[in-house]
Amino acid sequence: MRSRIREFDSSTLNESVQNTIMRDLKAVGKKFMHVLYPRKSNTLLRDWDLWGPLILCVTLALMLQRGSVDSEKDGGPQFAEVFVIVWFGAVTITLNSKLLGGNISFFQSLCVLGYCILPLTVAMLVCRLVLLAEPGPINFMVRLFVVIVMFAWSIIASTAFLADSQPPNRKALAVYPVFLFYFVISWMILTFTP
Amino acid sequence: MAAADELAFHEFEEATNLLAETPEAATTSRSEQLTPQGHVAVAVGSGDSYGAEDEVEESDKTALLQEEKQQPGFWTFGYYQSFFDVDTWQVLDRIRGSLLPRPGHNFVRHRLRNRPDLYGPFWICATLAFVLAITGNLTLLLAQRRDPSIHYSPQFHKVTVAGVTIYCYAWLVPLALWGFLRWRQGVRERLGPYTFLETVCVYGYSLFVFIPTVWLFGVLALALSAAGLVFTLWPVVREDTRLAAAVLLSVVVLLHALLALGCKFYFFQPLPPAHVAPPPRATALPPSILLPPTSPWSVATPDGQSLQAQHERTLLPALPTLRP
Numbered sequence: 001m002r003s004r005i006r007e008f009d010s011s012t013l014n015e016s017v018q019n020t021i022m023r024d025l026k027a028v029g030k031k032f033m034h035v036l037y038p039r040k041s042n043t044l045l046r047d048w049d050l051w052g053p054l055i056l057c058v059t060l061a062l063m064l065q066r067g068s069v070d071s072e073k074d075g076g077p078q079f080a081e082v083f084v085i086v087w088f089g090a091v092t093i094t095l096n097s098k099l100l101g102g103n104i105s106f107f108q109s110l111c112v113l114g115y116c117i118l119p120l121t122v123a124m125l126v127c128r129l130v131l132l133a134e135p136g137p138i139n140f141m142v143r144l145f146v147v148i149v150m151f152a153w154s155i156i157a158s159t160a161f162l163a164d165s166q167p168p169n170r171k172a173l174a175v176y177p178v179f180l181f182y183f184v185i186s187w188m189i190l191t192f193t194p
Numbered sequence: 195m196a197a198a199d200e201l202a203f204h205e206f207e208e209a210t211n212l213l214a215e216t217p218e219a220a221t222t223s224r225s226e227q228l229t230p231q232g233h234v235a236v237a238v239g240s241g242d243s244y245g246a247e248d249e250v251e252e253s254d255k256t257a258l259l260q261e262e263k264q265q266p267g268f269w270t271f272g273y274y275q276s277f278f279d280v281d282t283w284q285v286l287d288r289i290r291g292s293l294l295p296r297p298g299h300n301f302v303r304h305r306l307r308n309r310p311d312l313y314g315p316f317w318i319c320a321t322l323a324f325v326l327a328i329t330g331n332l333t334l335l336l337a338q339r340r341d342p343s344i345h346y347s348p349q350f351h352k353v354t355v356a357g358v359t360i361y362c363y364a365w366l367v368p369l370a371l372w373g374f375l376r377w378r379q380g381v382r383e384r385l386g387p388y389t390f391l392e393t394v395c396v397y398g399y400s401l402f403v404f405i406p407t408v409w410l411f412g413v414l415a416l417a418l419s420a421a422g423l424v425f426t427l428w429p430v431v432r433e434d435t436r437l438a439a440a441v442l443l444s445v446v447v448l449l450h451a452l453l454a455l456g457c458k459f460y461f462f463q464p465l466p467p468a469h470v471a472p473p474p475r476a477t478a479l480p481p482s483i484l485l486p487p488t489s490p491w492s493v494a495t496p497d498g499q500s501l502q503a504q505h506e507r508t509l510l511p512a513l514p515t516l517r518p
Contacts, residue, residue: 081353
C-alpha cells in the first residue's frame, strides 16, 4: 500500500533511470508469469501495459524474418506484415468484443491479447533452434507438436482472462476471433523456413 | 390485426405490402410490420426473436417511441453495436440457413427476420481469406512432397490478396446490387428491396459454404452458394420484367462463379511459378550467357519448353495456366 502511494508521488521524476526501467521490467515479467501459469486473476486487467505486447511482437516479427535475398515476392511475412497482423488483429478482436457487449476496456483487452502471444514466441524460438538440425519429417513433427501445444496454451490463457467479461450467450462469438488470431500466428510460425 | 391498425397508423400501407410479399409471415409478422422505416433498428430488447409476446411489447414501444427518440447517429458507438446484436445460436442458425437454401424460404425474411448483423459477414470473410491462403500453402507443400524440385516458400503475400479480394467482393458487389435494385424499384422502399445491410448480410453468409469445401472449391459449393443468393433475390426481382430479372440473376451467379474460379486458379495452382521466382538476372549463369530479358527462353536448357512456360507464368502469375 505504501509503495503504491509512493508511486503517485512526484518523486518518481527524481529517481534514477535504472529504477524506472527495473520497475517496468518487473511488471512485465510478473505478467509473463501470469500468462505462463494462467489462473483466473485480474492482474493483467488491473495493471495493464503495452510494453510486453510490443516486446513480444517485435521479437516475433524479427524471428520470422528470413535471411535470404530472394524473399521479395513469395517469401515469408515481412516485418510490417507480422506487426500489422498482430496489432490490427488485436484491435479488431477488441472492437468485436466491445461491439458484442463485453465490458472490458480497450487497452485491457489489447494487453491480454498481446501478452498471450508469449507462448507462441517461445514456440518460435524452439522452432528456430529445431530448424538448425537437419530437415526431415521428424523435424516437422517436433515443430508441429510444439506449435500445437503453445497454440493451445495461448488460447487457454487468453480465455482465462477474457471470458468473464463477455455476456453469457455470446461467449463463443467473442472467443472465435481469438482462436482465428492465434491460429494465423501459429501458421506463420509453422511454415517458417529459414 | 386490429391492434396493428391502432398502433401502426402511419405504416399501414407498409404492413399490408409486407404481408402481401411474405405469405408465410404469420408466425413473426408483428416485428416485421412495426419495424421502422430503415431496417437498421435500434435493438430495444435482447435478441430473442422467437418470443412473440415479448416482441409485441418491444415493438409497440419502438413504434411509439419512434417519433420521440432518434436512432443513434452513425458517429456513436451504439449505432454500430446494433449490428452486432446477435447471440451465438442466432449466428449458427443463420449459417445453417445459408448451407441449405430452400426455394420457398427467403433468407432475409425467414432467417434474418429483417435484423441483419455484421458479425457473420465480417468474420466469415476473414476466415475464408485465411483459409484460402492456408490451403494454397498446403497445396504447394504437398506438391513439393511429390516433386522435390519445386521450391517451397510460405507465399505470405497471398494472404493480403485473399483478404482484399474477399472483402471487396463481399462489400462492393452487394453495394452495386443494392443500388441497382433501388434504381429499378424507384423510391418506393416499402415494396421490399433489401436494405444495404441485408444484402451484405446475405452475401456474407452465402460465402460460408466455401470454408469447409475449400479443397474442392467445386461445383457443389458454388451451386449451394449461388442458390442461396438466387432464392433470396427472387421475390424482389419477380415483379420486374422477365428480361431484367433474368439478367440480374445471371450476373449475380456469374460474379460468384468468377470468384470461385479465380480463387481456385490463384490459390490452388499445382505448379506455382516459384521455380524461377528469382528473375533471370539473379541466376547463376555467367553474364556472357545472359541474353536480353525479353527472350530468356532462347537460353539453351535441357528443357527449353518448360523454361518458356515457366517464364510466362512468372510474368503472369494470376492468369490460369492449365498444365498440359
